[in-house]
Amino acid sequence: MQGSDDPVIIVSNVSKTYGQIVAVDRLSFSVARSSCVGLLGPNGAGKTTMMKMIYAKCLRDAGPDSLISVFGRDPARDELDIKYLSGVVPQEDNLDEELNVWQNLWVYGKLYGMNRAAAAARIAELLDFMELGEKRRVKIKELSGGMKRRLIIARALLGGPKLLILDEPTTGLDPQVRHLIWEKLRQLKKEGLTILLTTHYMEEAFQICDSVLIMHKGVKVMEGSPRELVRTRIERFVLELREHGASLAALPGDGSVRVDAARGAARYYANQNGVLQGLAAQMGADQYYIRETNLEDLFLQATGSSLDD
Amino acid sequence: MTDGMTHPGLARRITAVWYRHYRVYTKSLLSNGIPPFLEPLIFLAGIGLGMGKYVTRMESLPYIVFLATGLPITAAMFTAAFECSFGTFIRLEFDHVYDGMLAAPITVNDLLAGEILWAGSKGIFFSLAVISVEALFGIVPMPLTLLSGFVGFLTGVMFASISLFITSLVSSINQFNFYFTGFLSPMFFFSGVVFPLANLPPVLRPVAEIFPLTHSVRLARALDLGNGTGQMAIDLLFILAFTAVAGFFAFRRLKRRLIQ
Numbered sequence: 394m395q396g397s398d399d400p401v402i403i404v405s406n407v408s409k410t411y412g413q414i415v416a417v418d419r420l421s422f423s424v425a426r427s428s429c430v431g432l433l434g435p436n437g438a439g440k441t442t443m444m445k446m447i448y449a450k451c452l453r454d455a456g457p458d459s460l461i462s463v464f465g466r467d468p469a470r471d472e473l474d475i476k477y478l479s480g481v482v483p484q485e486d487n488l489d490e491e492l493n494v495w496q497n498l499w500v501y502g503k504l505y506g507m508n509r510a511a512a513a514a515r516i517a518e519l520l521d522f523m524e525l526g527e528k529r530r531v532k533i534k535e536l537s538g539g540m541k542r543r544l545i546i547a548r549a550l551l552g553g554p555k556l557l558i559l560d561e562p563t564t565g566l567d568p569q570v571r572h573l574i575w576e577k578l579r580q581l582k583k584e585g586l587t588i589l590l591t592t593h594y595m596e597e598a599f600q601i602c603d604s605v606l607i608m609h610k611g612v613k614v615m616e617g618s619p620r621e622l623v624r625t626r627i628e629r630f631v632l633e634l635r636e637h638g639a640s641l642a643a644l645p646g647d648g649s650v651r652v653d654a655a656r657g658a659a660r661y662y663a664n665q666n667g668v669l670q671g672l673a674a675q676m677g678a679d680q681y682y683i684r685e686t687n688l689e690d691l692f693l694q695a696t697g698s699s700l701d702d
Numbered sequence: 703m704t705d706g707m708t709h710p711g712l713a714r715r716i717t718a719v720w721y722r723h724y725r726v727y728t729k730s731l732l733s734n735g736i737p738p739f740l741e742p743l744i745f746l747a748g749i750g751l752g753m754g755k756y757v758t759r760m761e762s763l764p765y766i767v768f769l770a771t772g773l774p775i776t777a778a779m780f781t782a783a784f785e786c787s788f789g790t791f792i793r794l795e796f797d798h799v800y801d802g803m804l805a806a807p808i809t810v811n812d813l814l815a816g817e818i819l820w821a822g823s824k825g826i827f828f829s830l831a832v833i834s835v836e837a838l839f840g841i842v843p844m845p846l847t848l849l850s851g852f853v854g855f856l857t858g859v860m861f862a863s864i865s866l867f868i869t870s871l872v873s874s875i876n877q878f879n880f881y882f883t884g885f886l887s888p889m890f891f892f893s894g895v896v897f898p899l900a901n902l903p904p905v906l907r908p909v910a911e912i913f914p915l916t917h918s919v920r921l922a923r924a925l926d927l928g929n930g931t932g933q934m935a936i937d938l939l940f941i942l943a944f945t946a947v948a949g950f951f952a953f954r955r956l957k958r959r960l961i962q
Contacts, residue, residue: 411962442962450804451962473807477709481805487798491726500725503718504806506710549805 400425401556401587405460407453409442409611416442417453418611429578429588431598434608435696440591441484441560443608447589448472448481448558463556477505480549482559486541488533488548494520495529498548505552512551519547523577539570546574550581557581559590563597575600595619595688605688609696619688627691628662632669633682644672653694662686709807719808719816720823727824738781738831742773746836761898763927770841771850771923772895774832778825778854779861779915783886785821786865787878794869800960810957818862818949825858826851842926849925856941857918863949864914870955889915894923914944 402424409417417439424430432440445451447463449472461468463475488497495516502512520526523543528536536544542562549557562578563571571594578601582588592598598605599619607615615622628651635658644650644661650672651662663669666683673681710718727734749769760768793799803813830851836842868881892902893915902910910916917937924930924937 445962448805449961450801472809473709476805477807479805483798483801483805485798485801487802489722489726489799490797491729496725496729500718500722501806503721504710504715504803504808506714506718506807545802548802552806 397426399465401464402430402447402589403460403462404443404447406456406458407443407446407461408456408459409439409446409451409453415611417446420608420611420613422606422613422616424587424589425603426587427582427585428603429582429590429601431602431605432589432591432608433593433595433598433605433692434591435593437610438608438696439611440608444558444560444589444591448476448479477552478554479556479558480552480554482542482545482549482557482562484560484564486538486545488541488544490533492533493529494525494531494533494536494544497533497544498551501548501551507552515551515553519550522550523547524573539566539573542566542570542574546577554586556587556589559588561591561593563592563594571597595692599688607692607695614695615691623686623688623691627686627694629664629686630662630666630669630683631686631690632661632663632673633684634659634661634673634676635680660690662690712812715808715812716815716819719803719813720820722803723816723820724823738777738828739835742777742832742835745773746770746839746841761900766841768898768923769896770836771847771926772893772919773836774829774847774850774854775857775915775918775922776890776895777828777832778857779886779889779918781824781828782821782858782861783865783882785824786817786862787869787881788875790817790866790869791872791875791878794959795875804960810960811953813960814866814953814956817866818859821862821865822855822859825854825856825861829854829857843928846928847926850922853918853922853925856921856938856945857915860914860918860941860945860948863945863952866952866956867948870952870959889913894919914941917941917944 400423402422404423405421406419407417407421408415408419420439420443422430432443434440442451446453446461447468449468452469453459453461464478466474468475489500492500498516498519499512502516507515517526520529523546525540525543525547528540533541533544546559546562549559557578559578563574566574575597578588582601588601590597590602602619604617605615605619605622606613615626617626644652645668649663649665649668653660653662661669661672669683673683709715746766746769754766757765759765800813804810808816830848833842833847833850837844837847865881868878872878890896892906892910893899893913894910895915899907899910899916917940921934921937921941924934
């Protein structure tokens with residue numbers, strides 16, 4: 394039995410290999426109750442694989458010290474208990490096209506073993522919460538991408554989960570819907586829900602995650618609160634220069650400026666704004682932009698700015 | 703902590719999968735509900751009116767009765783085969799329906815058992831649809847022939863297991879063409895539905911005995927005509943054994959596909 398202060402998820406030394414490919418490599422992290430943790434990383438970093446191992450859609454490699462515990466249970470043994478306590482929002486839309494909005498939730502009510510009255514009440518409540526109340530009788534084909542996503546989130550919440558797992562919840566959605574979904578997730582977290590999500594959007598991580606874990610090629614490269622990471626792990630300012638050609642400036646010899654030149658654009662990082670101003674003047678560049686660094690800069694630094702795949 | 707909450711039991715998990723298919727199927731009631739009645743009508747008219755003129759008796763039965771006692775079973779075979787080949791493949795690879803369902807508290811075994819139970823139910827529905835058309839024309843003995851509905855269920859379950867196994871082997875949906883033209887069509891012709899196995903060349907008779915449909919049809923015909931013998935027990939055992947073996951390999955292989 395789990396105590397109320399124990400983490401909801403504990404992952405320790407977990408690996409997953411497909412033949413020669415190591416998708417997840419000795420990963421460890423934990424997710425505290427009522428917190429939101431984000432797995433960040435480029436495509437192929439192993440984020441989705443890690444998520445799937447938590448709800449037993451994917452089996453971790455056997456290993457003496459490899460452990461996954463969700464509500465004190467091992468997904469390899471107690472998948473039903475874990476799935477009953479969790480809601481999952483997968484990456485692809487997999488709604489039943491033949492059924493309407495309400496029916497999509499209704500058939501899942503059966504899967505969660507809900508009786509008719511409880512299911513009907515819960516569906517009405519969730520459709521209102523996700524602002525889909527007026528779409529009850531609408532066919533799936535007539536829904537926008539944002540509505541489909543909200544419906545899938547409603548479906549994941551149907552069984553009253555204690556843990557919500559979302560794989561790229563707002564990819565491909567417009568800003569209005571993204572902000573709506575973030576707002577709903579923050580609200581759910583306040584009500585005690587624990588959230589684990591993957592994302593490519595640094596903005597998303599900043600908006601809702603208490604803690605992020607940056608993954609690269611199956612390995613954890615960084616972990617911490619988004620604000621703290623940006624404050625401590627990267628220079629404060631960046632000078633972005635487009636079309637730098639051959640006119641790259643000579644850097645100050647004291648190492649106060651770090652340069653990252655990739656694919657036609659150059660970025661100069663420094664802790665002092667003035668140093669970058671001077672650099673820009675020295676180069677006579679007119680196409681430049683100096684700003685504070687953000688999580689995306691850190692992400693590119695941690696995972697490399699070149700494409701892996 | 704709500705540790706006292708427990709997930710639904712085995713029977714509820716399997717029927718929940720069944721229920722999902724039932725809701726999707728009955729959503730298109732007209733296009734899904736009419737053909738099962740239309741097809742035997744066309745078949746009986748075409749074969750009965752045409753062939754019946756030339757072939758009057760077969761195995762001491764009027765030809766139309768011989769045919770009519772086999773048709774409910776082939777209807778069950780084809781509907782279960784479609785459901786668990788094309789249907790399953792689309793749910794698996796195109797619509798990602800299983801990915802959604804497997805996030806709910808069910809296992810892969812529950813999911814596949816639900817598929818098979820649903821195919822068995824369609825087996826009952828399709829065989830009873832054929833029987834009701836036949837009864838309308840007074841072709842088959844009633845109410846005995848209603849027992850074929852039960853054989854329709856067994857046949858549906860068996861061909862669901864076989865088809866799930868085939869689905870576990872294919873990588874593209876077009877490969878099912880081999881299954882339908884190479885396996886199911888010959889089975890239709892050489893399982894004692896359209897002519898008695900006794901008319902087969904002696905070397906081919908053992909082959910027909912391996913065809914699972916042979917046993918379903920023989921069992922159904924014996925029940926319909928009320929002239930069953932000890933052979934019925936053998937046929938039933940064959941059906942159960944074939945279902946178990948095909949199902950075993952289907953579950954094992956599909957589990958590897960669904961749980962990475």
